[in-house]
Amino acid sequence: xxxxxxxxxxxxxxxxxxxxxxxxxxxxxxxxxxxxxxxxxxxxxxxxxxxxxxxxxxxxxxxxxxxxxxxxxxxxxxxxxxxxxxxxxxxxxxxxxxxxxxxxxxxxxxxxxxxxxxxxxxxxxxxxxxxxxxxxxxxxxxxxxxxxxxxxxxxxxxxxxxxxxxxxxxxxxxxxxxxxxxxxxxxxxxxxxxxxxxxxxxxxxxxxxxxxxxxxxxxxxxxxxxxxxxxxxxxxxxxxxxxxxxxxxxxxxxxxxxxxxxxxxxxxxxxxxxxxxx
Amino acid sequence: xxxxxxxxxxxxxxxxxxxxxxxxxxxxxxxxxxxxxxxxxxxxxxxxxxxxxxxxxxxxxxxxxxxxxxxxxxxxxxxxxxxxxxxxxxxxxxxxxxxxxxxxxxxxxxxxxxxxxxxxxxxxxxxxxxxxxxxxxxxxxxxxxxxxxxxxxxxxxxxxxxxxxxxxxxxxxxxxxxxxxxxxxxxxxxxxxxxxxxxxxxxxxxxxxxxxxxxxxxxxxxxxxxxxxxxxxxxxxxxxxxxxxxxxxxxxxxxxxxxxxxxxxxxxxxxxxxxxxxxxxxxxxxxxxxxxxxxxxxxxxxxxxxxxxxxxxxxxxxxxxxxxxxx
Numbered sequence: 001x002x003x004x005x006x007x008x009x010x011x012x013x014x015x016x017x018x019x020x021x022x023x024x025x026x027x028x029x030x031x032x033x034x035x036x037x038x039x040x041x042x043x044x045x046x047x048x049x050x051x052x053x054x055x056x057x058x059x060x061x062x063x064x065x066x067x068x069x070x071x072x073x074x075x076x077x078x079x080x081x082x083x084x085x086x087x088x089x090x091x092x093x094x095x096x097x098x099x100x101x102x103x104x105x106x107x108x109x110x111x112x113x114x115x116x117x118x119x120x121x122x123x124x125x126x127x128x129x130x131x132x133x134x135x136x137x138x139x140x141x142x143x144x145x146x147x148x149x150x151x152x153x154x155x156x157x158x159x160x161x162x163x164x165x166x167x168x169x170x171x172x173x174x175x176x177x178x179x180x181x182x183x184x185x186x187x188x189x190x191x192x193x194x195x196x197x198x199x200x201x202x203x204x205x206x207x208x209x210x211x212x213x214x215x216x217x218x219x220x221x222x223x224x225x226x227x228x229x230x231x232x233x234x235x236x237x238x239x240x241x242x243x244x245x246x247x248x249x250x251x252x253x254x255x256x257x258x259x260x261x262x263x264x265x266x267x268x269x270x271x272x273x274x275x276x277x278x
Numbered sequence: 279x280x281x282x283x284x285x286x287x288x289x290x291x292x293x294x295x296x297x298x299x300x301x302x303x304x305x306x307x308x309x310x311x312x313x314x315x316x317x318x319x320x321x322x323x324x325x326x327x328x329x330x331x332x333x334x335x336x337x338x339x340x341x342x343x344x345x346x347x348x349x350x351x352x353x354x355x356x357x358x359x360x361x362x363x364x365x366x367x368x369x370x371x372x373x374x375x376x377x378x379x380x381x382x383x384x385x386x387x388x389x390x391x392x393x394x395x396x397x398x399x400x401x402x403x404x405x406x407x408x409x410x411x412x413x414x415x416x417x418x419x420x421x422x423x424x425x426x427x428x429x430x431x432x433x434x435x436x437x438x439x440x441x442x443x444x445x446x447x448x449x450x451x452x453x454x455x456x457x458x459x460x461x462x463x464x465x466x467x468x469x470x471x472x473x474x475x476x477x478x479x480x481x482x483x484x485x486x487x488x489x490x491x492x493x494x495x496x497x498x499x500x501x502x503x504x505x506x507x508x509x510x511x512x513x514x515x516x517x518x519x520x521x522x523x524x525x526x527x528x529x530x531x532x533x534x535x536x537x538x539x540x541x542x543x544x545x546x547x548x549x550x551x552x553x554x555x556x557x558x559x560x561x562x563x564x565x566x567x568x569x570x571x572x573x574x575x576x577x578x579x580x581x582x583x584x585x586x587x588x589x590x591x592x593x594x595x596x597x598x599x600x601x602x603x604x605x
Contacts (some may be wrong), residue, residue, distance in 0.1 A: 014408045018416050021402050025420045025483065031445055032434045048448045090328040097325035109326070111600045118338050120540040120591045122581040126574050127343035128336065146388045150336050154331055211427030213543045217567070228429040232547055235433060242437055249430045260425035261418055264487075 006200070029253070036060070036246035043243055059247035069248055072230035075141075076210055076252075079226060082145040083209035084202045087152035092198065094157050096186065099164030101174065114153040120215050124150055129218050139221035147215035152205045159204075163197030164190070200266045207256050227252045344578045352575035354568075360575070367579035377580070379555050380563040383470060384539065387559050390471075391538045394478045396531060399485020404519075406486065407493045417490070424483040432547025435476035439463050463549055466556035473548050473557055481538070485530055492526030493519070532595040539588055560584045 035043065036059055038052040052132060063069050097103075098110055128147055129138075137143030175185040191198075216226040225233075231248045238244050348367055353358040371377050406417050423431075438446050439462040446577040447459040462472040496519065504514050520527075549557045551566055558566075561584055568577025 010408075010410065014405055015410050015412075017401075018405045018410070021398075021405065022416055022419050024479070025423050028431075028434045028438060029422060029426070029480065031438060032430075032441075035437065044443065046443065047452075048443065048445060049535075090332055093325040094329035097322035101322035101325075101347055103322050107600070107603050110603055111596060113333070114596055115592060116333065117338065118536050118583060118588070118595070119341065120561055120584050120588070122540075122542070122561045122568070122577070123344055123585050124337060124340045125565070126407075126568045126578055126581065127340035127347065130343070130574070131340065146336055147330055148333070150515055153333055157329060207425065208537065211425075213429050213547075214565075228427050231433065232429050235436070235547070242440075242443070245433060246437065249433050253430050256425050256427070257422055260422070262417070264421055 019105050024075045032246045032249050032253070035242055036250045038243060040243060059243035060251070063244055063251070067230075067234070067244075068225075069115050069230060069234075069251070071229070072225050072227045073251065075220075075224050076226040076228070078141055079148065079216070079224070080209040082141060083148040083152050084205040086145055086149055087156045087205045088198060088202050090242075091153055091156035091160055091201070092191075095160030095164050096190070098157065098161045100169070110157075113157050117151060117154040117158075125214060125218050128215070132219055138219060139223045141224050143219045144216055144224060144226070147219045148209045148212060149207075150215075151208060155208075156201045156205060159201045160194070160197055163194050167193050196266070200263045203259050203263045207259055208254055210252075318541055344581060346579035347575050348573045348582050352578075353575075354572035354574050363575070367576050368583075370576070371579060371583065376555055376558065376563060377560075380558040380560045383557070384559040384561075386470065387474060388535060388539050390474050391477050391481065392531065392534050394474075395481040395534065395538075396485050396527075398478065398482040399525075400489055402482065403489035403493055404515075406490055417487075421483045421487055423480045424487075426480065427555055428480075428541075428543040429547050431480050432544050433475055435473075435479075436463065443492035464553055466553050469549055469553060469556045471571050475536070476548070477541070477544055480544070481534065484534065486528060488530045489523060492523035496522040529595070529598050532591055532598070535591050536588060536595060538592075539584070560587075 034050070034052060035059070037055040038056055039056045039058060042049060042053060049071065098106065128150075132138050132143045132147070137146070162163065171189050171193075172185055175189050176182075209228075211228065212226075213228040215231070217229045220226060220229060224269075227248075231245070231252060234245055234248060321540065349362060349364055350360045351363045351366070402420060406413060406420065438444050441447065441459055441461040441464070444459075444462075447456070450456045451459065460468065462468050500518050500522065501514060504518050509517065540561055542559065542565055545551065545557050545559065545562050546565070551558045551562050560580065564577050564580035564584060567573050567577075567580060
């Protein structure tokens with residue numbers, strides 16, 4: 001559109017509405033952080049005072065000292081890293097094959113991986129629980145990681161296939177002619193180029209696994225309880241201790257917010273094309 | 279993020295062949311070029327095996343088992359007495375009043391959440407496509423709700439809806455919108471809509487970002503031509519912008535419908551389906567029958583019905599998405 005609006009008019013028509021939308025988007029998040037910083041007396045004051053008069057980290061101290069939240073953070077970290085490693089480990093070769101080989105059933109298989117990502121969680125969660133119990137994998141890291149691979153693998157395959165496709169096949173051919181074996185070509189030529197995509201896919205799997213609740217709840221117990229499950233249990237346990245709850249929420253949310261801002265630009269391209277799950 | 283560009287420094291894949299590599303390709307003799315194209319004859323079997331194996335184990339086998347479970351009267355605490363009941367579970371579902379309540383509420387849920395997420399996302403995208411100095415920052419900030427886990431979303435909104443100390447009651451009272459505090463999540467007539475607002479909040483950034491990406495592909499000449507022809511801003515929106523991004527919108531709507539139809543964790547965290555059955559949706563009901571009542575057979579049958587209902591939407595979406603696969 002041709003720039004001819006006055007500055008004041010643009011403020012009113014664009015910047016003000018954008019500001020409102022940004023406030024709407026950030027309001028609940030900011031409210032959670034503010035709550036976590038208020039001392040208990042301020043939390044029970046009515047009418048509310050919005051800005052903490054005496055900000056305190058007491059709730060964070062209590063959370064770490066009095067509950068098992070810290071070990072849940074560790075569990076979530078292990079599971080999210082495990083899901084990323086497993087997801088990437090099997091998806092990189094598969095995506096390479098989808099990009100570089102032409103074989104019978106290729107389109108069907110690739111479409112299949114997309115359809116899988118559309119299955120309702122409830123459809124999988126009931127039998128997965130039974131299966132993990134039979135295999136003795138309930139309440140183990142591997143059990144939850146395998147549960148998370150139901151969405152991690154299809155997503156990573158779709159995302160990485162498009163990244164592999166973006167690398168010209170001439171490069172493979174040139175390397176082959178230079179005498180490189182297929183594995184050498186992959187290791188020395190293709191993988192370094194596809195690394196940004198691998199990092200994005202890995203971070204995204206990490207975020208989804210860290211955020212995931214239903215699989216973690218069904219498949220974990222005391223031993224490998226994740227932060228989301230722990231927080232949900234706290235909601236039942238410490239109903240009125242909103243300082244403690246919001247401190248937990250903030251500790252869970254901050255790392256993924258940071259990671260998400262890191263990868264968001266590159267996710268956008270794959271959004272409609274692929275299987276980015278929210 | 280001080281420069282307001284968010285993650286803008288990281289760009290897409292840039293396959294940049296080095297000068298040496300290009301040189302090699304260029305110096306090929308015609309005979310060399312006649313080598314068989316890469317990949318023909320070689321087998322991708324070993325590359326695909328791990329992914330296919332794991333996926334079959336954690337997805338296909340469970341789906342088959344769900345189908346099998348749905349034909350049984352399978353109670354988790356009493357698996358040895360599981361009986362084959364044929365379509366008995368499905369017959370029971372048809373007569374199950376809660377199923378029909380959940381189905382109706384699922385419908386409200388999907389239409390309301392997806393519809394408003396879309397409208398809000400469209401408005402946000404149109405605004406964020408204008409130029410102003412903090413646009414990059416605004417684009418990064420708006421997207422944040424999307425990154426949050428459902429448990430946190432449930433937590434923050436439950437706290438905001440709190441009867442005694444909730445900020446929503448506080449603001450509404452200060453503005454004079456309500457006369458007395460409302461127990462938003464405890465009243466059957468407000469609970470479902472209250473949760474829907476939380477989910478609209480979480481999901482509108484997806485539409486905003488997707489539509490914004492679509493808007494950026496609309497050629498500027500179209501607007502210039504429209505302007506020369508004397509089109510108003512409104513006409514430009516309806517006759518240039520929207521038709522140009524119709525494809526993006528359709529794909530996003532389909533994808534979002536599938537996710538919203540399947541999503542149950544925010545409801546589970548905020549009300550657990552109550553009060554009464556006021557916030558039951560179909561996936562939540564299936565989950566509760568399985569996890570709380572431990573009726574795995576009945577839950578599986580409900581999950582299958584949900585899947586069957588979504589199949590049409592999934593088909594439409596996958597057909598669009600799979601267009602991108604090169605043969």
